[in-house]
Amino acid sequence: MSGPLLKVENLTKHYPLGTGFLNKTIPVVRAVEDVSFSVEAGETLCIVGESGCGKSTVARLLMRLVEPTAGRVLIDGTDIAGLKKNALRAWRRRMQMVFQDPYSSLNPRLTVEKIITEPVENFERLSRKQRKALAAELLRKVGMSPEMMNRLPSELSGGQRQRLGIARALALQPSLIIADEAVSALDVSVQAQILNLLLDLQQQMGIAFVFISHDLGVVEHIGHRVAVMYLGRIVELAPCEALFAKPVHPYTEALIAAAPIPDPTRVRLEAPVEGEVPSPINPPSGCAFHPRCPIAVERCRIDVPPLVPMADGRVVACHVRAPVTDLLEQSNVIAGDQLALVSESHSSISG
Numbered sequence: 001m002s003g004p005l006l007k008v009e010n011l012t013k014h015y016p017l018g019t020g021f022l023n024k025t026i027p028v029v030r031a032v033e034d035v036s037f038s039v040e041a042g043e044t045l046c047i048v049g050e051s052g053c054g055k056s057t058v059a060r061l062l063m064r065l066v067e068p069t070a071g072r073v074l075i076d077g078t079d080i081a082g083l084k085k086n087a088l089r090a091w092r093r094r095m096q097m098v099f100q101d102p103y104s105s106l107n108p109r110l111t112v113e114k115i116i117t118e119p120v121e122n123f124e125r126l127s128r129k130q131r132k133a134l135a136a137e138l139l140r141k142v143g144m145s146p147e148m149m150n151r152l153p154s155e156l157s158g159g160q161r162q163r164l165g166i167a168r169a170l171a172l173q174p175s176l177i178i179a180d181e182a183v184s185a186l187d188v189s190v191q192a193q194i195l196n197l198l199l200d201l202q203q204q205m206g207i208a209f210v211f212i213s214h215d216l217g218v219v220e221h222i223g224h225r226v227a228v229m230y231l232g233r234i235v236e237l238a239p240c241e242a243l244f245a246k247p248v249h250p251y252t253e254a255l256i257a258a259a260p261i262p263d264p265t266r267v268r269l270e271a272p273v274e275g276e277v278p279s280p281i282n283p284p285s286g287c288a289f290h291p292r293c294p295i296a297v298e299r300c301r302i303d304v305p306p307l308v309p310m311a312d313g314r315v316v317a318c319h320v321r322a323p324v325t326d327l328l329e330q331s332n333v334i335a336g337d338q339l340a341l342v343s344e345s346h347s348s349i350s351g
């Protein structure tokens with residue numbers, strides 16, 4: 001199979017505030033603006049950013065829990081918006097979600113066995129014996145004892161509940177799991193166990209992850225590539241190591257500087273970002289980060305910066321650090337498809 005497993009093209013979601021009256025223009029929350037990225041089979045793409053930057057809305061759009069205002073989501077090249085009954089069911093098997101709060105996402109009245117076999121039983125009838133065998137296999141996969149099969153979610157710890165949420169997501173052998181703040185509610189030591197479990201499962205089963213988190217420590221541990229979002233837009237997308245070693249966008253730089261440093265030998269370079277995140281109902285003109293940006297120039301107030309590909313494989317939307325003109329002058333060192341990216345859109349990102 002060629003091409004990425006998941007491709008997101010110019011995805012946009014505006015939530016209208018109210019229903020409008022006498023043809024008055026309704027204000028909208030610009031939750032996601034012109035977001036594009038791709039995910040290869042077996043890859044983990046992390047999406048990071050402050051609260052309200054649109055991470056969960058991207059997850060909901062990927063799962064088709066909300067409809068996009070514009071843009072497309074393609075799985076293996078097929079637009080999920082156009083899928084009809086059978087194709088939609090087949091697609092639903094391939095993409096699963098793990099939520100932040102496993103407690104509220106697990107039915108408290110169902111046993112562990114029922115919870116993890118239910119997704120399969122939505123597709124096919126299982127005998128009692130098959131159900132027990134499947135439940136035991138899935139529990140083992142996530143490091144839990146099959147003896148827990150008859151328990152209720154309330155009898156499990158937070159970490160066990162999250163393992164259960166993962167087991168349920170694995171039941172249909174998905175190609176892609178969307179994990180939205182999947183470890184945020186857990187203690188640090190349990191977080192590490194769950195992250196290592198996800199890494200193991202990825203190696204064993206070749207599952208791709210879109211891993212949404214506001215915690216850069218978690219992202220650094222698990223990500224292959226990282227997309228940094230600010231006020232609905234991707235401002236930088238880079239291989240994980242490159243991003244942490246040398247953030248280019250001033251917002252990425254500020255986020256990394258503000259994150260707690262687990263390694264005491266690493267030195268924090270700059271002060272954390274100052275000021276409040278502006279409202280997505282009335283975002284600043286030009287680059288939405290310019291009112292908080294220490295290096296903003298006049299142009300940043302006027303034009304939205306396009307995502308520009310850099311030599312090390314990352315893309316950055318910053319007039320100062322990734323100016324389009326500089327790159328066009330160096331066109332002899334830029335591949336043709338990268339150049340197309342620069343001119344074609346504000347946020348095209350190749351996988």
Ligand SMILES: Nc1ncnc2c1ncn2[C@@H]1O[C@H](COP(=O)(O)OP(=O)(O)OP(=O)(O)O)[C@@H](O)[C@H]1O
Binds near residue numbers: 051053054055058
């Ligand atoms: N159903 C909705 N109606 C109106 N506005 C919404 C709706 N859902 C989300 N929003 C707004 O869209 C913006 C993006 O929200 P989203 O939950 O995607 O951000 P997030 O980065 O996931 O934040 P958090 O980490 O706090 O969950 C926010 O301003 C939020 O208030």
